[in-house]
Amino acid sequence: MVETTGLQLDVVVQHTCALGEGPVWDAKRNVICWIDILRGEIHEYSPEQKTHRTIHVHQMIGSIALCTNGNFIAALQNGFGFIDRTSGEVRIFSDPEENLPNNRFNDGKCDPEGRFWAGTMPLSENEPAGSVYVAGKDLSITKKIEGVTISNGMAWSRDEQIFYYIDTPTLEVVAYDYEKSTGHISNKRIVIKIPKEDGFPDGMTIDNDGMLWIGHWGGWQVARWDPDKGEKLHHIPLPVANVSSCTFGGDDLEDLYITTAKKGLTEDQLQKQPLAGSLFVVRNCGFKGMPAFEFET
Ligand code: BGC
Ligand code: CA
Numbered sequence: 001m002v003e004t005t006g007l008q009l010d011v012v013v014q015h016t017c018a019l020g021e022g023p024v025w026d027a028k029r030n031v032i033c034w035i036d037i038l039r040g041e042i043h044e045y046s047p048e049q050k051t052h053r054t055i056h057v058h059q060m061i062g063s064i065a066l067c068t069n070g071n072f073i074a075a076l077q078n079g080f081g082f083i084d085r086t087s088g089e090v091r092i093f094s095d096p097e098e099n100l101p102n103n104r105f106n107d108g109k110c111d112p113e114g115r116f117w118a119g120t121m122p123l124s125e126n127e128p129a130g131s132v133y134v135a136g137k138d139l140s141i142t143k144k145i146e147g148v149t150i151s152n153g154m155a156w157s158r159d160e161q162i163f164y165y166i167d168t169p170t171l172e173v174v175a176y177d178y179e180k181s182t183g184h185i186s187n188k189r190i191v192i193k194i195p196k197e198d199g200f201p202d203g204m205t206i207d208n209d210g211m212l213w214i215g216h217w218g219g220w221q222v223a224r225w226d227p228d229k230g231e232k233l234h235h236i237p238l239p240v241a242n243v244s245s246c247t248f249g250g251d252d253l254e255d256l257y258i259t260t261a262k263k264g265l266t267e268d269q270l271q272k273q274p275l276a277g278s279l280f281v282v283r284n285c286g287f288k289g290m291p292a293f294e295f296e297t
Contacts, residue, residue, distance in 0.1 A: 007286070009239075010280065012280065017035075017259070020034055023259050025250070025253070025257070027291055031046045032279070037061060041057070047250070057074070057076065057088060059078055059090075061075070064083070064108075066110075067295045074090075079105075094139065096141045097131075104123060106121045119145070125169075126149070150168035152166040155212060156293075163177075163178040175191045176188050200217040203215045204246070208253075211226055212227050217241075219243065221236060221243060236258075241265065260279075262277040
């Protein structure tokens with residue numbers, strides 16, 4: 001338990017991920033779901049029942065979103081697929097990068113129309129070989145963005161007119177005009193520039209004031225940014241360096257869940273950051289999130 005500027009940061013459950021990522025609040029079941037990309041696991045925790053469940057998918061998993069039938073849609077090592085919530089069975093339906101074995105999927109999310117967006121990255125993390133794809137309701141795949149190095153955070157504005165996106169090494173958040181009916185994006189512009197001292201921008205979510213909450217990899221914090229002014233408004237310090245993503249959960253979407261990673265830390269750093277890889281929560285954080293969009297099945 002760490003006190004931060006009047007807010008209390010708690011570890012949700014005694015479990016550490018190699019690369020914790022992709023938190024999603026499942027409001028129908030009141031559980032927080034997150035993934036361990038490198039170990040190929042989906043985690044589910046019920047704050048009411050205090051139960052923790054792990055689904056093993058036996059390959060790397062970059063991101064998940066909820067389906068309306070309760071299962072998951074995911075971007076896995078072998079492509080886009082569905083994961084049965086009960087059995088953990090994976091059914092791949094398309095692999096747009098079958099010919100790129102040195103890439104893997106990373107962050108992804110459903111858009112307001114229920115399409116599933118997910119990006120890729122080279123395992124080397126050092127060349128712009130990744131892309132962003134969208135799986136439509138008909139399971140067709142469309143490439144949306146090319147030339148990204150570490151495809152990461154995604155969010156849509158409340159009025160569903162803007163798509164926010166992070167390619168981590170750019171240290172920028174960019175915005176596109178977004179057309180909900182077609183999923184078309186255009187008019188890319190930079191809305192936030194992150195100073196290097198703050199760490200690299202990773203996963204993100206949006207609150208109901210339209211402000212972006214970003215996990216700062218190597219930056220020991222989650223921060224709230226104003227995409228209209230490009231300004232940092234607020235930050236929550238974490239006791240671990242690699243903060244990967246965050247989302248709002250709980251009955252009123254006022255609890256901020258934060259994923260972190262052990263990846264990238266030396267033995268020495270790991271000893272000094274025993275909580276690295278934990279899922280943290282700031283209950284009643286003073287802000288409210290937006291419900292996660294789901295994929296219709
Ligand atoms: C990726 C990691 C990467 C990190 C920081 C994460 O989303 O999964 O592999 O190191 O971002 O850029
Ligand atoms: Ca990420």
